[in-house]
Amino acid sequence: MANRTGFGNRRRIVTGDMGEPTDLISGIKFIFSYIKKYWFALIVVVILILVATYVQVLAPQIMADAINQMTDYLKTYLMKGDYQAKYDIFFGSIVKMLIAYGLIALSSFFYSYMMAGVASNSSAKIRSSLFNKLQKLSIRFFDASNEGDILSRFTNDIDNITMLLNQAFVQIISSIALVVAITVQMFSDNVKLAAIVVLLAVFNIILVLLITNKAKNYVDKQQEKLGLLNGYIDEKITGQKLIITTGTEDETYNEFIPFNEDYRKTSQKGQALSNILFPLVNGIMLVSIGCIVFFGADQIKSGALSVGLLVAFITYAQRFFQPITQIVSQYSVFRLALTGAGRAKEVLDVKEDVVDSEKTIEFQPIKKEVQLKNVNFSYKKGEPILKNVNISLWKGRKIALVGPTGSGKTTIMNLLNRFYDVDSGDILFDGVSIKDISLTSLRKNVGIVLQDNILFGGTIKENIAYGNEDASQDEIEAAAKAASIHDYIMSLEKGYDTLVDNSNSIFSVGQKQLICIARTILTNPELLILDEATSNVDTVTEAQIQIAINNVLVNRTSFVIAHRLKTIIDADHIVVLKDGEVIEQGNHEQLLALNGFYAELYTNQFVPSANS
Helix, strand or coil: CCCCCCHHHCCCCCCCCCCCCCCHHHHHHHHHHHHHHHHHHHHHHHHHHHHHHHHHHHHHHHHHHHHHHHHHHHHHHHCCCCHHHHHHHHHHHHHHHHHHHHHHHHHHHHHHHHHHHHHHHHHHHHHHHHHHHHHHCCHHHHHCCCHHHHHHHHHHHHHHHHHHHHHHHHHHHHHHHHHHHHHHHHHHHCHHHHHHHHHHHHHHHHHHHHHHHHHHHHHHHHHHHHHHHHHHHHHHHHCHHHHHHHCCHHHHHHHHHHHHHHHHHHHHHHHHHHHHHHHHHHHHHHHHHHHHHHHHHHHHHHCCCCHHHHHHHHHHHHHHHHHHHHHHHCHHHHHHHHHHHHHHHHHHCCCCCCCCCCCCECCCCCCCEEEEEEEEEEEECCEEEEEEEEEEEECCCEEEEECCCCCCHHHHHHHHCCCCCCCEEEEEECCEEHHHECHHHHHHHEEEECCCCCCCCEEHHHHHCCCCCCCCHHHHHHHHHHCCCHHHHHHCCCHHHCEECCCCCCCCHHHHHHHHHHHHHHHCCCEEEEECCCCCCCHHHHHHHHHHHHHHHCCCEEEEECCCHHHCCCCCEEEEEECCEEEEEECHHHHHHHCCHHHHHHHHHHHHHHHC
16 A cells, blocks of 8 residues: 555645645635525625614714714703703714614624524535545545645634634625725715825725735645644654654654644744734724824814714724724635635545446356456556556455565555556456446445454444444344454443443454454455454464454455465465565465475564474
8 A cells, every 4th residue: 555654755635636725716616605505694694784884884973963962952051041952852862873883783693693603504514525525535545645634624624614704704794885885974974084084095905915915825824734733743643652662752742843833934924914914904094093183173173074073084984994904804714714615625626536437337246256357556657566467366265465565465455445446457356347346336245354453433333333234233243253252242341332432442452353353244245355454463362363264254255465374374375476466376385385485485484483
């Protein structure tokens, strides 16, 4: 298989169709494709935003009227005139102002609540689409990918999209509407003061665009660096026991520092540029208020402007720059969300390289043989792994694949399950090309016991029945008995209902392997592949596992991959691989008689122990 032993050899997800994160327009299109299903809620949200915006624009006018009415009331009161009538008008203005601000609050509450529902539902759909896509991708994708980077797309990137929809989306729409409405209102009230505010705002926007253009590159890189950092942490946490036993804690920490530092530098630059924006906008807003007061005071002296309208214009200026400030403050959220959308879209756009053909047929029980015919294969172009391999396996026979590490044994397993497609040649089941057999039926009939045992969260019963959920309790127990693990399971307090998770250590490595073997027995595969199933256990446990394996292999067509030759001496046929080529074939006695490479392997494993 492809090298997956070192983090340094892993890459960001790489396929022919994946490039840089999507641009602004395509990122927006991607997000919109998920939120458009909630069009009614979005329409209501927009209407409520427009209502709140309209009232916000009217509010300064209402406040200006209240201030003017208060001034009249106070003048009349001080002059001992008929102040009651003035008070009634002033009180009515206060009531209007309270109603206006109450309407703003209610509208804001309802559109925020509705948008939260749209955001959570849309994000859940994106996450579901991503996970569904991963279930359809081939092993090649995962071999070429960084697990931490994939996880980052599920967590950080989708969380950023959620934040955009939940917060930034509403703020951006309301801010744009507010800027337009306030601009119209200001010019209708006083052209000169409105022009001052708008000119300063245009200058402000130019500066913001220059800074955001510089910042976007760092924001994009920030997510990529975070994926690499998460990948490193994920790998080292998974291998923490090995790190502790080898005493490489300091080396591991020293390797972590560059990943952490790269992310720190990138995020610091992006955030620093983004953080400049708020004080910049706020500063220009204060300058505009100063200009309004300066020029407005002169107009008040000439009688062209009332005190109430001057106060209203100061409020206009604050509210005019406030949405610009909000848009700017949401820049990082907006950019991170679009970057996240691009990274999610990268995965969704990956073309599946192993797919069913147009003339797909269902897998049929093996009647005669399984053949590898002139098979050539490489994980990377120009680096062949298998070279013109020809192997025939007759029904009910056991064939063993042996050879040094890197000779291509596990690669043959990958090809038999069609995790990859051959470069040339073919794999035939009774003369039918593997490419013409549906992937679902193929994989239901080709069982694999890997050297790395895999148990999922759940009960022992659920783990054994994984892939065959309809199995009865009797069938599950029969499989466990055949795998020699039933007695141990029954010794547990909850038996088959015992929970399996990463935190419990009730199973040894060998016992986990026996559960995996029981799982395979239950699926009753037509072709069974054992990929060095006893390589990670001691000799005593190996003997127990070998008994279970022998129970599975009775009258079953099987490939067995093994380093320990004593486990395959009884094989019907042994194929010796070296450097991706078949160099010897025959049964154990025939290969020893050749006195070739197999005989050398056998001697190296058994003769030294015999002389010790």
